[in-house]
Amino acid sequence: MYYEIREVESYTLQLSLENGKFEKPRLSRFSGKSFRVLKNGFWGYAAGDYSLKDGLERAEKLAIHSGSSVIDERSFSGKAVFKPEKDFEDFDVEEKVKLLREIDERLKADGVVSRRAVYIESVKRVRVENSSGGEVFCQVPRCGTIIQAFAKGRTLQFYAERHMRAGGYEIALSAVDAAEKVSKIAVELSNAGSPPSGKLNVVMNPSLTGVFIHEAFGHAAEADHVLQNSSVLKGRLGEAVADESVNVIDDPTLPEFGYFPFDDEGYRAERKTIIENGILKSFLNSRETAKRVGGVAGNGRADGIEIPIVRMSNTYIDAGDHSFEELLEEARDGVLLYGSRGGETNPATGYFHFNAQYGYIVRDGEVREMIRDVSLSGSTLEILREIKLGKEISFSPGFCGKAGQLVPVSDGGPFALVKAFVGGE
């Protein structure tokens, strides 16, 4: 029998300024425990306010059946406390509201009808022990802002940016300068025209490239999807799945929003190469999928006291050797798209669909007029075979939802040229 006990504590402070008004201040604390037992290849899982002894007993009772689950029982021990540059405990609420006021002032512009600035700080502490003798503890602070503007021109539009990472108050301080850009783009977007539609040359900005690699490719590389027969990558380890310039990496040790030193199964986090020079090298794994599919565990993550499942961390497509100008020149005629309003993907087929935040027409290799409400869809593996990559990567933070659980992640990449289906109204 294998067992695992996890104790989670978290703290979140969220402050919002809506049109200059300090609204919905919220402070929350959470604590909980979860217990899981693997017995006769079947899992029992109990989450709640049990004593350590009662919780384990309850989980064992729930493991009533038999099955074929097996796991990598390797034990790790250690304590990892992420030290921020500026501890947000050292700044009082008044100061944080003042920072939001400065952002709000800078958001004001002709055409902007509504403004929103949000400050978030959180700390998550997790302790995991298991029957192999492992015991780990980690503490990760995260901090940042969300800045959003709504503008009315020919249509009503919005634009938002998130600046969030593992770390402290320094992250919020560095986000102030983004405000003018946010309102400028919202205003321009409210007067932008509709996009063309059809299969076009598309230059994606780093943020959209990041969303693409996370949503369209990353989920298919999660080994639980492979075990569920719902990954287009099943059975393709060692095969070329992308152009040889493509390298895709998941690295929880980077101090981005998806940072963690140990995962929620008490396994040490490490950098994973998913695609190397176009070849599919590995899937992302939990303790169970690592044992069943092959590979290294360390990507088992949970939202609160839910069951850990295979998740990404900081996932990126590494830089190539094209300059931005070269990509535009190569695209010649098409669109240049920025950011994402979210998307959806089907790991079973490799189909993806996202809406960009905004974009521009590219004509004769030059960036021309702005376009709004533009969507991008296509088949992931087809796109990866023909992708051309820019020289510098950057990361964008987000929350990734899977099986009803949200975890902080970041996605990264360079500017990239692809051929995909673009649509609008």
Next chain:
Amino acid sequence: MEVNVDGWEIYEERIRSRYVVLEDGKIKIIGEKYDSGKALRVIKNGRCAMVSGKVIDNMMMERAVKIARISEERLDDFPARKRLNRPRVYGVRLDDFDEARMKDIGEAMETEGVSSAYFSVEEIVRRIENSSGVDYEEKESYAGVIVEAVVDGGNAYEYCESRRFDFDPEDFVERAIELAIIDSRAEKVESGKYTVTLSPIAVDQLLTFSLYPAFYRENIKKGRSVLADLMGEKVMGELTLIDDPVIEYGINSCSFDDEGVRTEKKVLVERGVIKGSISDLIHSDGNPTGNGFREDYSSYPAISPTNVVLDFPETGEAEGVYVHAFTGAHTANFVSGDFSLKLMNASIDGKGIKGAMIYGNVYEFLKKISHIGKEVRQIGYTTSPEIVLEGIEIKI
């Protein structure tokens, strides 16, 4: 309350659930969760703040008062006690679903082609107490199933949620597999204008992300809703939408919202004419509609519909392209109503359609309804039969 405030409110949630998970056609996990938490809101000089946790100790109370002093969240008072409309919302007992029964239900769902499935039973007790005399408690229940199927490269999902155990999980397994088989043989059709039937799942996905937020008084007040200028105008054909929180066993039925406001039936659209909006306490200007809900105890109350009942004068059969679900519904722009959606498990005459998209604007779209089906199903926030629309542009 031992702190010096002008008003206070304590919201408490206790959840007990048990579930069984299947993976690759086999039962894999039986789990349960007992969780509870509280949220305290205080009003100090007409200013409001909130703290939450497993327990609210003195330190948390002090932090609440400290933040309230500088908050600009204006609230004069919490709502007073009223006589409640009490719809039935408790229809399944968790104690009747012990691990042995969960195992049996899970085993009965074991079928080749099920990539993953989840069946759960949940009991929730919500309690709210405030300084204006409110002290309400309600016990509610859910049973639900989600099935994802993959067959020969085709895939599909089906789900069901109910206040009672009045469905057979195996039916949803069968339906998901059937849809996955159709999907595995899907072919492209010509782009063009089609008559389209949306399943209740597709209706809910479309309306939840592109339409409902436009009825939120917060969005109307903040210039984020096109409906602000359309009150009293006929802009949605012959469609009627009613937010009805007191339907017996409605999935989102309740007798009070998460701010202690009594819930009531509200007409949002009557035969195409925009009639109403929904609100939480903060954005209500003294006239809350009982639509302030918390995602969980630690979330700030926010506006949400309950059970939106859709109606239309003409009824009839499904026609043309049948759309089971959409992909990408949450990317819709609720401010403008524009959306671009991929059809998931769409079919025509029982044959699957591959890679089709619909682009449009929800307000234009709803004018094209020709009739609705007869069998009503509640999915998410929407209680609706199938709806049939004419002249919808499908792009491949």
